[in-house]
Structures are given as C-alpha cells and as structure tokens.
Amino acid sequence: MRLLLVEDDNHVAAALSAVLARHGFDVMHARSGEEALQALVPESDRFGVILLDLGLPDQDGYEVCGKIRKRTSTPVIMVTARADVRSRIHGLNLGADDYVVKPYDTGELLARIHAVSRRSVPDDSSAPGDSALRLGPVHIELLNRQVTVDGLAVQLTRKEFDLLALLAQRPGVVFRREQIISEVWRTSWEGTGRTLEVHVASLRSKLRMPALIETVRGVGYRLVAPAS
Structure with missing residues (x-):
C-alpha cells in the first residue's frame, strides 16, 4: 500500500517511515501542507491512506484536511498532540477518518491504518456489488x-x-x-x-x-x- 505521510519533523518522519516500510508500506513524505496537496496530483498517483500531522509550518492541518477531502476520498488519519475532545470532533467533522493522539503505540497506529483502508477502499478483485x-x-x-x-x-x-x-x-x-x-x-x-x-x-x-x-x-x- 502507498501511504502519504505529512509531517514537518524530519526525525519523526524518518523513524515512522522506517517502521511503516518494515510492515510493507511504500511511504512518501511531505513536509508541508502544500507538498501534501501537490502529492495528490496527478490523479493517477494514488495513496491508500494519508497520515496528517496538524502542526504544519505553512498551513493549519485542519485546513489541509479540508482541502484534501475536496480532492480525494483517500482515508485521512490525523496524527497530533492535540488530545482534547473538541479538537478530535473538529477533525472528524472536516472529513478525517480517524484521529490518533501523540505519543501513540505503533501497533495501534498500524491497526488503525489497516482498518480505515479496509473500510474505504473497494476490493479491485471483485466487480461492484459482487460477493x-x-x-x-x-x-x-x-x-x-x-x-x-x-x-x-x-x-x-x-x-x-x-x-x-x-x-x-x-x-x-x-x-x-x-x-x-x-x-x-x-x-x-x-x-x-x-x-x-x-x-x-x-x-x-x-x-x-x-x-x-x-x-x-x-x-x-x-x-x-x-x-x-
């Protein structure tokens, strides 16, 4: 699965990318909101899941999530230190599929990635409506x-x-x-x-x-x- 990691901290991104790669993911790293939006073009360059940090240098992560949702239905998991309920609700209302609070357990993050991808991505080996x-x-x-x-x-x-x-x-x-x-x-x-x-x-x-x-x-x- 191709995964877009939107994270401005290079050390955090490198460590997480290494873990994801060991679990079979092909990770592309975007360091800003603008890089993330550019990565979604062309349309043929598709990702299975987007991991979106909210503390980005150029744009608020919530704003980026709204722009992503207007461009694609790719599942978005917000990854942030903002743990209050209001922030979580706001993120989900903007179209995020899940919300993970830092620091997180890597196993839980992997499970959430698989969960949102299964819910959101149709199986290509079956015809629509086929069982x-x-x-x-x-x-x-x-x-x-x-x-x-x-x-x-x-x-x-x-x-x-x-x-x-x-x-x-x-x-x-x-x-x-x-x-x-x-x-x-x-x-x-x-x-x-x-x-x-x-x-x-x-x-x-x-x-x-x-x-x-x-x-x-x-x-x-x-x-x-x-x-x-």
Whole structure:
C-alpha cells in the first residue's frame, strides 16, 4: 500500500517511515501542507491512506484536511498532540477518518491504518456489488463461504475460511499477526500464535498453493495474488 505521510519533523518522519516500510508500506513524505496537496496530483498517483500531522509550518492541518477531502476520498488519519475532545470532533467533522493522539503505540497506529483502508477502499478483485473474490484460479464466495481452485471445491474450516478471506480482500498487503488474531479469532495475540501458524499451513496444503500465503518474517502474512 502507498501511504502519504505529512509531517514537518524530519526525525519523526524518518523513524515512522522506517517502521511503516518494515510492515510493507511504500511511504512518501511531505513536509508541508502544500507538498501534501501537490502529492495528490496527478490523479493517477494514488495513496491508500494519508497520515496528517496538524502542526504544519505553512498551513493549519485542519485546513489541509479540508482541502484534501475536496480532492480525494483517500482515508485521512490525523496524527497530533492535540488530545482534547473538541479538537478530535473538529477533525472528524472536516472529513478525517480517524484521529490518533501523540505519543501513540505503533501497533495501534498500524491497526488503525489497516482498518480505515479496509473500510474505504473497494476490493479491485471483485466487480461492484459482487460477493466473490477472484484471485487467479482461486474463487472465494463470501456469502456462502465456499472456495474453489480451478473449479474444484476446497473444504475449509470456519477459521480457515475467515483467515483466507481476510488476506484475500487486500492482496499484497502485509497483515500483522496481532491484527489477524484479533480479527479472525477475536482475541489477543498471547498464546494464539501457534494456532495461526497451523491454520496458515493447513490453508497452503488444502489449496495446494504453498506460495499463495507468504510469510513476512517478524511481521505477519500477506496473500500473493497468483497469475490468472
């Protein structure tokens, strides 16, 4: 996923960009509101999420958010030290999708990035209104929870299906282990790591496509869309 980081502090931006890069993000850094707005042109240069600091040198971050929202529907997460409720409400009313207060936990920020991107970005592997995901020979019916590979049905457990559907909705995006456990098992990471590994191994075996789910060492997993 391409991500636009709008942050005037170069040290903060460098540290955060390094963390985001390790989690599979392609980060572009804008140091001012004007740089951020210029980065949104041309229209073909699109981002999955915009992280917007409010303390910018040339324009107020709220003003920048309003201008961004007039140009694009890309999810915006405001990242700021302004913790009062009135500031949060103002930011959300201007069109921000989420609001994170500094100092923040990196894991929480990553989870919020994935959350707003899933809510706001349509899945390109499905037609509008379609309830199926098509990834090369893999066909996933979301409503009736059926999976076929090359037209042949594959019997999956409930959790195996949930895990595959989660990864398949964002091919190429790295999902952290903690995030997967939270969304599929509705629990915390502690003590559940081995369960996730077993389910990934089972999926690779049942689908007979070991390269479909890639392990990103130290981070999590991503689905590698096969050729059609």
